[in-house]
Amino acid sequence: MNTSDAAGLADTRAAKRKFKSEMSMAFVLVGIALIFEVLGWIFVGTSFLGNDQRLSIIILQVSVTGILAVGVTHVIITGGIDLASGSVVGLSAMVAASLAQGSADVRALYPGLTDLFPLWPIMAGLLVGLITGWISGFLIAKTGIPPFIATLGMMVCARGAAKWYTLGQPIGLLTPQFTWIGKSYLILGFPVPLPVLIFLGVAIISHIALGYTRYGKYTYAIGSNPQAARVSGIDIGSHLIKVYIVAGVLSGLAGVVTAARAASAQP
Template sequence: MLAKLLQATSDQPKGANTKRFISKYAIYFVFIAMCIVMSILSPVFLTVANLLNVMTQMASIGLLALGVTIIIITRGIDLSSGSVLAVAAVVSASTAQSLDWGMRMYPNLPELPIIVPILVALAVGALCGLINGALIAYTGIPPFIATLGMMIIARGAALLYSDGRPVSSLIESYQWIGQGTIAGIPVPVVIFLVMAFITYILLNYTRFGKYAYAIGGNETAAYVSGINVTKYKILVYVYAGLLAGIAALILTARINSGQPGLGVMYELDAIASATVGGVSHAGGIGTIQGTIVGVMIMGVLQNGLDLLNVSAYWQQVVKGLVIVVAVIFDMKRQKKSK
């Protein structure tokens, strides 16, 4: 048996193991290389304050990217997460008013405990996710169309609810979610890391995750094998909506205002982060750790370009190129695996 194993190993092309290793961990090498280059170009980049700032800025997009990762694994897409964030933000902020200001805007509404706006944000996000999932699972509408519709509806709902104005003067306990620290680490970063860990467990060690991979790999085979495809498709979008609600809490608390214009283009940044992190749009392939690295790559790219005083217009061009290159590499990888 050992002789056969050694013979099989010797029959493999030279460098095959090295190529597989490089292919598997290429995204990590890219991230390290970017950090080295940015630290050379800007001495400020590797300071603790700047790195924490990068992670804090990317926390909301990172949360959206976690949800998008599972959706893409099931061969779906979500274009509505930025708009869902906005409507969750304004509704949640309206229940987190400080007493003096809140009495002027909502005379019959007392100052509510912090748990209320938190639950409201989660409920709004989950409801939007439920609608997305139900439309896709029950009607067969392509995810692109269903979530595009939700993107427009949710943005309109945010504008209607807030009358197009920011909802400000939030209670201090709410502001702490976006501005506080735990052991010197910003709360948004802590929340993102906790939710990334929970999502990793869900995706790798629960029926929810196993079924998500199965649906993305071959939906027909998953159905034939007894998986309730409709149920788990809906759950995937509900979970993504919950994450959008948490992202709304963080972003609203950071700027001390729930604004209907929040989250514009965030869904594209989230999709880009997941794509760069190795999540395949062909379905059935992707990891949470890869998405986290993808989020950090996009964050480092944006922060580095800011430090180098690169125009915001050129930053959009660079982001677009990164997405295209990432998809091209994914397509080539899929062809090689067939």
């Protein structure tokens, strides 16, 4: 084998590896959908992919999980983990819902803070996520506590805070001005759930941030080799705090969307 043949074989193998790494998850998702389509016709006698109502419910659920997963992805790239994300979703949903109750609800958690402009409940939910993310990042970056332990503690704290904040009571009867975030709207004649658009926006912004900004380069550098990143002049501690804040804010956003979609919140 001459040099040109060896180079061509190497390029072919590299192309195959690149194709597999980028498309493998897409093939898995398509395969799962086809399997459920076949099972739907066998056991139920109806199409799985052709049921608009079923698909809309699945897409809505996945969109909230996707918002949450985008933030956790940033943390995982740095070599860390965030166990508190689910509990932060619950806490953010409770705080946002408590400020989005209608004034006509005699069971309002805080009667003096009802029927607020929707921006305030949304900002409150995001602020809860930001604070919890900053605390987790600070503990990891400044005290040397492993991410598993720090976020595990935050998970328990957030879950307890959600129950303490509402005394274990559910929150309902949210204003229509707030619940519109979780509804579907006609776009070009097709019903499109707003949470899906939010998820797509978050995913696009995350892709740009990780692939084309200094933030993304630092994130990958820390995850690949923290020692080399430190020698290169990257302030690892400060950047880790930023990464956990991003994950916390997205968890807060997922909580807001969850509360708006369900028009209620459970501690």
